[in-house]
Amino acid sequence: MQANENVVVVMVPFPAQGHLNQLLHLSRLISSYNIPVHYVASATHSRQARLRIQGWDPLSTHSQLIHFHEFPTPAFHSPDPNPHDPVKFPSHLQPSFDAALLLRQPVASVLSELSPTVKRLVVIYDSIIPSVIQDVASIPNGEAYSFQSVSTFCISSYYWGMVGKPLGMDDDVVNQIPSGGITTMMTQEMMELLNSQSEYREYSSGALFNTCRAIEAPFLDVLEKVNAKQWAIGPFNPVEVCKAKKRYSYSDWLDNQAPDSVIYVSFGTTTSLTNEQIHAIAVGLENSGQKFIWVLRDADRGDIFVGDTRVCQLPEGYEERIKLKGQGIILRDWAPQLEILAHASTGGFMSHCGWNSCMESMSMGVPMATWPMHSDQPHNALLVTKVLKMGVVVKDWAHWDEFVESLTIEKAVKELMASKQGEELRRRAVELSTAMKRSMAEGGDTHKEFGDFISHICR
DSSP: OOOOTTEEEEEEOOSSHHHHHHHHHHHHHHHTTTOOEEEEEEHHHHHHHHHTOOSSOTTSTGGGGEEEEEEOOOOOOOOOOOTTOSSOSOGGGHHHHHHHGGGHHHHHHHHHHHGGGSSEEEEEEETTOGGGGGGGGGOTTEEEEEEEOSOHHHHHTTTHHHHOOOTTOOHHHHHHSOOOOTTTTSOHHHHHHHHHTGGGGGGEEEEEESOOHHHHHHHHHHHHTTOSSEEEOOOOSOSSOOOOSSOOTTHHHHHTSOTTOEEEEEOOSSOOOOHHHHHHHHHHHHHHTOEEEEEOOOOOOSSTTSSOOOOOOOOTTHHHHHHHHTOEEEEOSOOOHHHHHHSTTEEEEEEOOOHHHHHHHHHTTOOEEEOOOSTTHHHHHHIIIIISOOEEESSOGGGTTSOOOHHHHHHHHHHHHSSHHHHHHHHHHHHHHHHHHHHHSTTSHHHHHHHHHHHHHTO
């Protein structure tokens, strides 16, 4: 399909890794239609997004149509993450989130600069911060589309009362949908930020979702009754990962493991765990007898390039022991998760269930051990385990404030990696991966919807 050369897209992400990453992946997909994309963020977060690109070549022909606009980072204090906070929402990032609202003027300047050069100026913005793009309303050839960074299962749960239960949902699942808000999944400060943005949501001409009908059809049907226009155009991440040229400390070890024998353990970029909980995970993993790669690091700061990072403590001699036994690898820095999940030796993923992680795991055909921490993650964990049936529970959200014992972790790892049920979950995960890849291929649902969206903005 030949894209209209008179269309340009401006991408405005929210400054947290899972959001930056998804919209950078979307930038790659849109640029593949020969449409220029302008990725607008603070210098710090633009640098962070580019540093962590994975699964595709940023120097490829189409990727060169992605232009980065880096504005001075608004001043904010970036406190240390607090692993002892009972609510695991990353409150230490709140100053960074609040500072993102100050990007309105820089974004407006980009829009006014680009507007005279094109027939249509398309803004895709993270739905958390619509006030930042409000000036698109005063641009005659401008229109904006909200990007929803979470699962449609999570979003649609708030509308069931208005539009009826989606088909295919049994009462057992409905009864387990998290109903808590501020006190368990989010902080008061974050709720205030979200509420402050409600009046600006009118600027959206449609909604974009990082999902596909192969995994979330019933929930997309619910949202169709709410949204005037919507497009399910995921997964955004590559479903065929290009072979990394860079070798990592774990590369040789992972290459030498049997297929589907390694569980990858990572709780994302916003989670801080106490030393006591880290100790329990360490014991549980070792006692499971299973091979593992564990990304053991503290949460990102608002500026990942500034300040000392807490070194998470393991039991004395632990790291040397598991390395000597050949059982596992501990990674102390950010890791290329998509590439690890795509590796033939990776057969399971213990995760916080951020939507980015869920989509990467599903598209790579890797079943999950779910341990949600905050925000939409409890909903995503329920979707993975009870609806899609491709995961086991490590921590049930009904017990969100309880310590997870090493025995619980050990049992979950064994169930996922060394049981008949685990084999069935792996088979189910591969089925979903195949369906998602089919959706992305020519003639598939995602391929059609992406084509529809491109046709719409190029009309």
